[in-house]
Amino acid sequence: xxxxxxxxxxxxxxxxxxxxxxxxxxxxxxxxxxxxxxxxxxxxxxxxxxxxxxxxxxxxxxxxxxxxxxxxxxxxxxxxxxxxxxxxxxxxxxxxxxxxxxxxxxxxxxxxxxxxxxxxxxxxxxxxxxxxxxxxxxxxxxxxxxxxxxxxxxxxxxxxxxxxxxxxxxxxxxxxxxxxxxxxxxxxxxxxxxxxxxxxxxxxxxxxxxxxxxxxxxxxxxxxxxxxxxxxxxxxxxxxxxxxxxxxxxxxxxxxxxxxxxxxxxxxxxxxxxxxxxxxxxxxxxx
Amino acid sequence: xxxxxxxxxxxxxxxxxxxxxxxxxxxxxxxxxxxxxxxxxxxxxxxxxxxxxxxxxxxxxxxxxxxxxxxxxxxxxxxxxxxxxxxxxxxxxxxxxxxxxxxxxxxxxxxxxxxxxxxxxxxxxxxxxxxxxxxxxxxxxxxxxxxxxxxxxxxxxxxxxxxxxxxxxxxxxxxxxxxxxxxxxxxxxxxxxxxxxxxxxxxxxxxxxxxxxxxxxxxxxxxxxxxxxxxxxxxxxxxxxxxxxxxxxxxxxxxxxxxxxxxxxxxxxxxxxxxxxxxxxxxxxxxxxxxxx
Numbered sequence: 001x002x003x004x005x006x007x008x009x010x011x012x013x014x015x016x017x018x019x020x021x022x023x024x025x026x027x028x029x030x031x032x033x034x035x036x037x038x039x040x041x042x043x044x045x046x047x048x049x050x051x052x053x054x055x056x057x058x059x060x061x062x063x064x065x066x067x068x069x070x071x072x073x074x075x076x077x078x079x080x081x082x083x084x085x086x087x088x089x090x091x092x093x094x095x096x097x098x099x100x101x102x103x104x105x106x107x108x109x110x111x112x113x114x115x116x117x118x119x120x121x122x123x124x125x126x127x128x129x130x131x132x133x134x135x136x137x138x139x140x141x142x143x144x145x146x147x148x149x150x151x152x153x154x155x156x157x158x159x160x161x162x163x164x165x166x167x168x169x170x171x172x173x174x175x176x177x178x179x180x181x182x183x184x185x186x187x188x189x190x191x192x193x194x195x196x197x198x199x200x201x202x203x204x205x206x207x208x209x210x211x212x213x214x215x216x217x218x219x220x221x222x223x224x225x226x227x228x229x230x231x232x233x234x235x236x237x238x239x240x241x242x243x244x245x246x247x248x249x250x251x252x253x254x255x256x257x258x259x260x261x262x263x264x265x266x267x268x269x270x271x272x273x274x275x276x277x278x279x280x281x282x283x284x285x286x287x
Numbered sequence: 288x289x290x291x292x293x294x295x296x297x298x299x300x301x302x303x304x305x306x307x308x309x310x311x312x313x314x315x316x317x318x319x320x321x322x323x324x325x326x327x328x329x330x331x332x333x334x335x336x337x338x339x340x341x342x343x344x345x346x347x348x349x350x351x352x353x354x355x356x357x358x359x360x361x362x363x364x365x366x367x368x369x370x371x372x373x374x375x376x377x378x379x380x381x382x383x384x385x386x387x388x389x390x391x392x393x394x395x396x397x398x399x400x401x402x403x404x405x406x407x408x409x410x411x412x413x414x415x416x417x418x419x420x421x422x423x424x425x426x427x428x429x430x431x432x433x434x435x436x437x438x439x440x441x442x443x444x445x446x447x448x449x450x451x452x453x454x455x456x457x458x459x460x461x462x463x464x465x466x467x468x469x470x471x472x473x474x475x476x477x478x479x480x481x482x483x484x485x486x487x488x489x490x491x492x493x494x495x496x497x498x499x500x501x502x503x504x505x506x507x508x509x510x511x512x513x514x515x516x517x518x519x520x521x522x523x524x525x526x527x528x529x530x531x532x533x534x535x536x537x538x539x540x541x542x543x544x545x546x547x548x549x550x551x552x553x554x555x556x557x558x559x560x561x562x563x564x565x566x567x568x569x570x571x572x573x574x575x576x577x578x579x580x
Contacts, residue, residue: 024384025384025386028381028384028386029386029387031377031381032381032386032388032389032392035378035381035392035396036392036395036396038454039395039396039398039399039454040395042410042411042414042454043398043410045410045413045414045420046409046410046413049413049420057418058418059418060418060422060423060426061422061423061424061426061427062418062419062420062423063423064420064423064424064427103312104312104313104316105313107308107309107310107312107313108309108310108312108313110309111305111306111309111310115305115306115309117304117306117310123310123314126314126317130317130321132507132511132559132560132563133321133325133556134511134514134515134532134552134555134556134559135515136515136532136535136536136548136551136552136555137324137325137328137552137553137555137556138320138321138324138325138328139324140324140328140331140535140539140545140548140549140552141323141324141325141327141328141331141549142320142324143539143545144327144331144545145323145324145327160320161320163316163320164316164317164320164321167313167316167317168317171313196305221401224403225401225402225403225404225405225406226403227403227404227405227517227518228515228517228518228532228536231536231540232536232539232540241403241405241406241518244405244409245405245518245521245522246540248521248522248525249525253412253413253416256409256412256413256522257409257412257413259409260405260406260408260409260410260412260413260522263402263403263405263406263409264402264406264410266401267398267399267400267401267402267403267406268398268401270401271394271397271398271400271401272394275393275394275397278397278400278462279462279465279466279469
């Protein structure tokens with residue numbers, strides 16, 4: 001009696017535990033799918049809207065699947081005044097911001113990673129503080145300054161603002177990247193006759209390159225997405241988000257949907273490119 | 288006297304440490320492009336026709352859009368952030384359970400991280416407009432649609448902005464929380480499990496306390512960013528659902544009054560700073576100052 005009991009319970013218990021485990025896995029999968037639906041369906045819908053013909057957009061109820069595909073909506077958006085130049089401006093500002101913030105920020109990141117110096121803590125606090133400055137606080141006075149110096153309404157002006165915004169993050173990310181490069185290899189290179197500079201260029205830089213490029217993509221995204229400052233600092237040489245924002249009130253729905261889609265495509269690509277680095281970057285830089 | 292001066296100057300002239308060369312450009316750059324605008328904004332906000340005063344602030348507060356903007360911004364933050372953190376935490380725990388396709392899930396859940404607030408607003412505009420996808424969906428089900436973005440329905444506009452912000456900004460919290468969870472050694476959780484702690488007990492007493500630093504950072508960052516919410520509301524509702532930054536933009540661009548815009552910007556700065564300080568105080572590690580909880 002007792003033996004059969006003890007023999008039976010474990011198996012019964014095991015199968016019950018197994019069943020509970022399977023149900024749990026099933027529940028996790030369902031929850032994951034629900035969250036994925038919330039995150040992905042809006043992107044799907046804006047894509048459908050951007051590639052529907054004008055007639056399909058005016059219909060009600062609108063089809064929830066691509067029924068009447070056409071390039072008209074996107075075509076009209078791309079060929080409307082100011083969009084292509086704005087796209088170019090966005091690229092120019094993004095690339096310039098990336099280069100400037102790396103040139104100014106990476107050395108500071110290297111210093112944070114390699115040297116213990118007086119003022120290190122205040123410097124880091126200073127970086128965190130600047131990160132908390134709202135963009136409006138900077139852009140309104142900056143616009144006044146740029147108006148008086150002739151930088152207003154140029155890509156340079158927007159680049160300066162974006163570099164200032166991106167700089168704290170660039171310094172912190174590059175510091176995390178350089179910390180990950182072992183000091184020994186750099187010292188070994190110097191022992192074998194490299195100058196500190198060439199040791200950096202030949203040994204440290206190649207090892208740090210993947211992380212640094214992730215940081216630069218991040219900077220580019222920041223600049224590509226920034227709306228308010230770009231809209232305040234320019235009139236004619238707008239970036240893409242600035243252009244879309246400033247024409248928002250007067251534009252038909254189809255134009256807005258096409259604009260939304262055009263702004264989202266880069267996001268999908270950026271995240272795909274830096275998926276591997278996302279956790280490292282946010283994990284290490286924010287602490 | 289002269290001798291001490293010489294000893295002070297000589298070593299500095301001999302060699303400027305490389306750190307200075309590395310750090311100086313960034314300090315100068317930020318002083319010029321962040322310090323200077325902040326100070327000049329401060330001056331402009333208080334400057335009146337003759338001297339300094341609170342005229343700009345008075346004008347700002349007298350604007351019929353100002354108090355609704357304050358209310359909307361604060362309400363959005365108070366309701367959005369708890370929901371957002373609960374959702375992000377849930378998502379991170381789901382990923383920790385290592386379901387199949389978790390890599391793909393993480394990718395899709397992280398996409399909004401790179402979506403600008405303007406784009407997010409436009410995406411949800413396609414869903415919430417009168418003839419948008421939500422009403423179409425309801426109509427397929429045989430339900431009459433709701434005029435979500437109607438100017439006289441503050442609740443449904445709030446709902447639309449809330450959902451759009453939840454969609455856009457939860458990814459940021461998620462990524463910080465997931466990164467934080469990866470830093471927690473598995474041993475703690477396993478040890479608690481060996482001693483018979485249930486899932487909720489482990490979550491409450493092991494995982495959450497260890498996540499505290501990550502949550503704190505995410506909370507501060509997210510709240511400061513939430514004060515800057517602007518283009519989502521702008522794209523969805525225009526000025527029907529005013530928020531603080533949107534009003535600043537409006538004062539500067541449409542009304543061409545940089546002084547009042549500066550005053551508003553200062554209000555936003557002050558609220559952000561106060562919130563950050565309150566958070567830092569409230570979330571201080573309890574081990575620093577005895578168990579307050």
